[in-house]
Amino acid sequence: MGAEQGSRIAATVTDWLGRFEAALASGDPGRLAPLFLDDAHWRDVLALTWRIATVSGGEAVAGDLARLGRERRLRGLTIHPDRCPPRIVARAGVEVVEAMIGFETDVGRGSGIVRFRLDRGLDTPRAWTLLTALDELRGHEEATVRAAREGPVFERDMHGPNWLDRRQAARAYADRDPAVLIVGGGHAGLTIAARLGQLGVDALVVDRMARVGDNWRLRYHGLKLHNQKHSNHLPYLPFPETFPTYIPKDMVANWLELYVEALEINFWTGTAFEGGTYDDEAGCWTARLRLADGGERVMRPRHIVMATSVSGTPSLPEIPTLERFGGSVVHSSGFGSGADWRDRDVLVFGTGTSAHDIAQDLHGSGARVTMIQRSPTLVVNIEPSAQLYDGVYLGDGPSLDDRDLINASMPLALMKVAHRLLTDEVREIDRPLLDGLEKAGFRLSFGEGGTGWPLLYRTRGGGYYFNVGCSDLIAAGRIPVVQNADIEGFEGGGARLADGRLLQADLVVLATGYKGQDHMVRSLFGDAVAERAGPVWGFDLEIQELRNMWTRTGHPGLWFTAGAFSQCRNYSKYLALAIKAEELGLVGPG
Incomplete structure (x- = not known):
């Protein structure tokens, strides 16, 4: 121009x-x-x-x-x-x-x-x-708060508390409770903790894992982020230019650990949140924490932010006659390495991302693996197709902050139009792969109204796969696919098909996902809190937004954050501002 x-x-x-x-x-x-x-x-x-x-x-x-x-x-x-x-x-x-x-x-x-x-x-x-x-x-800008935190350049009393002493005291919470308790120490929890810290709001992150980053570190061996580095930066501290385009899980885990130290985030590892009750009159929670040493700590924060994405409770569909199977059955969350099943027969239930990755690991390790498809699944090649939906972050142009603003500016109705156009383009780009999958008996989906994977993520949290090689193995017939409807029942040696054939198996992997945040809220807070807060995730069509995400819910002092790195980076800013506004009395709770 x-x-x-x-x-x-x-x-x-x-x-x-x-x-x-x-x-x-x-x-x-x-x-x-x-x-x-x-x-x-x-x-x-x-x-x-x-x-x-x-x-x-x-x-x-x-x-x-x-x-x-x-x-x-x-x-x-x-x-x-x-x-x-x-x-x-x-x-x-x-x-x-x-x-x-x-x-x-x-x-x-x-x-x-x-x-x-x-x-x-x-x-x-x-x-x-x-x-x-x-x-x-106004009057509570991040830069002003940060300058106030710095204090004197040099301490007059060289034997008084230094930076490390103050950090250890801040983390200990020996004589105080945090204003905000953040449950979950993945990227969702850390981004809101970092934002709150820059606004001067005292926040503590708790996570049941033994080490910061274990929620990535302990996942299956070959996992990498499936979108590119440039869209995944964390606030205040972007990934180094030296990081690979698709970041491996252990590199992500180690970066989260570094992030906690660099951003001075108060974090308790080995700490399980066991639930809470709310006192409307006092305007605070009674939150129960189970500590790493087995002891209990009761805290009374004014706000609880649930940053666990999913409940952590495996979703185990009822599979008729599976109890007759004589081999091992494991949910994907408990799957270790394909090398343990070399030269053995494995059935993988599901055709989402985890199912594909586990099947590919098993195949590469020498196992004989068959995938069981329960419903149509969206498949896109990881390059270029999957990345096209992150187009606002591709190429030269505006700053990351500007790109985040552009991303936030698209109303749902126009997002659907844009994604439908992209999906039409992607289907043509991926046509050879998609034709091969259909010939192999794999049933394809293209998302709600042909809008692709991003809206599936926002409504179902899954139902798609970015192809990093497993789809090619399926199309080539090296990983067979059987439809769940064609299974007559299980017996000791495997699954009997309606045509009489036996799918032999030593292991069944249930890659069937996890129960959502609604389940988590009910289990930790009870039905009354869950009903008052309202549903979480999926779209509220009246306001055309994700339900109860990064915003005030129907229950005072209860907040939610989740999503991709880019979503958490962007919307943690607004969630932190909303909490700060309540702390300042600019807006009432709930």
Whole structure:
């Protein structure tokens, strides 16, 4: 884009922002409505609603903005001086002007994105999408807190407590309880702990594993991250450039351990969270912790953040007659190494990521392995196909913070359109592999409405596989696939098929996933808390957002975080701001 065109676009955006702010000041939806297309979407991340929510339709957007914009004193709207300048890009198959904006509210400063469709004209532009996201709370900015924490450069008393003494005392919690108890020490728990630390909120992470990073370190031997390094950085401390594109599990584990030390995160290993009860009058939890030495510690945090992703409880479907099988049965969580089953027969139930990886490990170790497919599964080649959905993070261009803002700015309806277009493209790229899989008897899915793997992840937490070689083995007939419906029953030596053949087996691996966070909440807090909090994960179609993720839930003081590295990096910022706002009394709990 040339300088002259860039100036014209910037002038158009500036003019729209001026008219938008004037209409907001009036509080009149009738003045706001002409500024938005009839099919407009507004996504708010804490800035005006204290929640994460999307409103669709020009009149609905205008009505809500007229009320909330005036209540929250939305003002100072301008093209953001420190972010990517306005430009022409394609979003959801449409060419748009995309502009990053800055603004202020009654409590802080924010950033956002506004888009105008080029095919609807720019003479009198009407916004197609608008994002408003809170960046910081006025007077409680991260840099200010960090400077306050540093203290004097040198201690006058050289024999007094030094940095290590203070860190050990902070971690011990001998004379205090944390404001926030974070349950789960993977990347989800560590990102919210790091964000809270930079906001001056006292937070403790607890994890039942013996060592930081064990939730990655102890998984199956060949595991690597299945998306590329550039989308997986953690806040404040990105992965080194020397790290490989696809990071191995042990490298991830060691980095998480380093991250805890570098970011001064308070972390108790070997500590199991055994449940909690909430005191509405006192506004705090009574949380029970089982310590590494077998003792118990009771804490009374004001907030509990569940960062365990899944319950850790294996999902074990009822498989008729499996009890008759004479060999070993193990859930994928308990599977060790394929080398233990060399020259033996193994049935792997499931066709998701873990099932494929375990089957490939077994095959490579010399086992005779057959996969049992229970339902159609989405398969994409890891390169380039799977990575195309992370397109906002590919190539040169805006900073990582800007890319995260772009990612947050896409409303669900347009995300579905974009992913449907990508999935059509991916199906053509992967056509030879997909044809081979179908010929081998593998049933394929392409996601909800053909939208690919990302929405499967957000609704089911699985149901797909990034092909790193196992699909090629299936297509070549080296790993057979049998449909579960074709199994008549189990007997001592294996599975008997409806056509009379026996699938011999020494081991059955149940790669059938885990029970979700709803199960975890009920088991740890009871039915009353679970009902009050509401469902977790999957979409709330009324607000077009993931249910109860990174935002206030129906239960005061109970929060959830989960998801990919990129999601946790991005949304931990907003979750931390929401908790800090409650700590400051800017918004009431729940």
